[in-house]
Amino acid sequence: MDIIHLLPDSVANQIAAGEVIQRPASCLKELVENSLDAGATRIQVIVRDAGRTLLQVIDNGIGMSEMDARLAFERHATSKIREAQDLFTLRTMGFRGEALPSICAVSQVEMMTRRAEDETGTLIEIHGSDVVRQEPCSCPVGTNIKVSNLFFNVPVRRKFLKTDQTELRNLLTEFYHIVLVYPKVNFTFVHNDEILLELPAGTEKQRIEAVFGNPKRNAFTSAFVDVHTETELVSIRGFVIKPENATRKAEQYFFVNGRYMRHPYFQKAVMTAYSGMLTADYQPSFFIYFDISPESIDVNIHPTKTEIKFADEQAIFQILMAAVREALGKFTLAPTIDFDTRGAIDIPMPATDRVSRPQVAVDPTYNPFHTRGTIYPDKAPKSWESLYEAPQSSRNIDIPVSRNIDIPEFRDAEMPLWQYNGKYILLPGEEGLTMIHQHRAHVTVLYHRFLDQMAHAQGASQQLLFPEVISLSPDEMVLVGQIAEELRTIGFELEQLSPDSYSIQGVPSQIAAQSPVPVLQQILSCVRERGADTRAEWREQIALSLAQSAAIPVGKSLNEKEMRELVSSLMQIPTHRITPDGKTVLSLLSNEEIEKKF
């Protein structure tokens, strides 16, 4: 008996759908990309229940003929390539002809479409790959496609979906990736009848502003400088944030030939360009657009992957780094030195003479051992601290555990201790001199305290006399909703004011002296950046972020009692040698090392 048989299309499509359509966000991406490929200048996205119930995309593109409307749902039906050769000169988004058949295999699709030259349009309805209706209809030029009840016939997938808030965030992230490269297209995004984004056509900068800016704050994009470079290999343009405007929450975007990409290696190039200019933990935001001949990138990528392979990565690394550095150098008034002489970069320069000479700004007045006695201003020299941090990549891995420093002698309350440089607590002991970083020590202590309070829901809240308003972007609004319970247990009292703002009425008592808006912003970016997705992870990120905000800063002078209290609380924590995010809290200068110096 023959045992090989062809799979029915409906089954093959469901299998393909497993790859192409993993969640509502991937479905949205495919639909919007189709609209863009169809030349639409106006695209409306309408979503219900984070895409579970409905995902609808309405465009004013070229539409489809009656025949094409039917064909579009066949496997490997595409108007975009005819021969394998075409794959190498690809400029359109989709090309495999897999999206629509995959989508209709796992949902109920209703599509209305009309070309300008046709008087009537076509309505087609498909349930799990079966065409249940096809008839002429009257509709505007363009395509209106409605995807209902995604994964209605794949319960495993449906169960696999995260909460509505997480899926909505995924949808918005995917949407951002697209709208940032199509500033000339007008987009709207509606969720459960609420307009979350309304993006008029404009320049790239205006688009970035429309997505991330807040009309009530300073222009988001005014914190950026332009990057621009043209080489034979690649042309690069975009915007990078001025170092002094960097925050812990960064928006980092790369695009290549009109497509979002993740590229950790190029991200490193940007980070290298900023080296020495950012305080530890601060990340630069950037929006960088590459244009490169399609032959030098691997286009036959998996439809859901965002990593892209370049033929000449090392050369582009150098070009990118030089371009960013040049952009950053342009607006700095401080004298510049030739970066090459510092020998900080160990990546060989490529043989391209069009790379501009990198320059970096240094602050000649900088002195890391300068003491000020009191608290540094909030935005104190950001550049220097990072010089004393472990390199980014090794920070989390290289946890110093080799030396056992337990300071047992500290139990003796009579031991002398001193504060050094407004930053360290010095403790002489039998083995040598222990140095404790006061801010990190306090972060570690507070972190455990906050975690504990959240676990027991006993965070102490302090009412604000004058509630403050925090304005948030759509994805931040979603996030606040998600972690609302955690925020409440630690002492925040929030009340939603409008679709894009909350009023802060109470705060954890430990931060009562601070301005609550930046603290809350910080928490949100911390949770978002670390990709926390479970309650336990949210708590950890909230505790960490809050601890960082509330901990005594570097530069604050401490009296003896305060120092003793801090050190003894620190010693009660078993993991007191490193902060929750892996930084060194204390270090021993051994007697031997001291002896060697003389």
Ligand code: ADP
């Ligand atoms: P691909 O985009 O890879 O070609 P799809 O399955 O996404 O494959 O779409 C199949 C075909 O249907 C496209 O090649 C295009 O001709 C047509 N199509 C899909 N969406 C639209 C749209 N919004 N407007 C016009 N044509 C469309």
Ligand code: MG
């Ligand atoms: Mg497509």
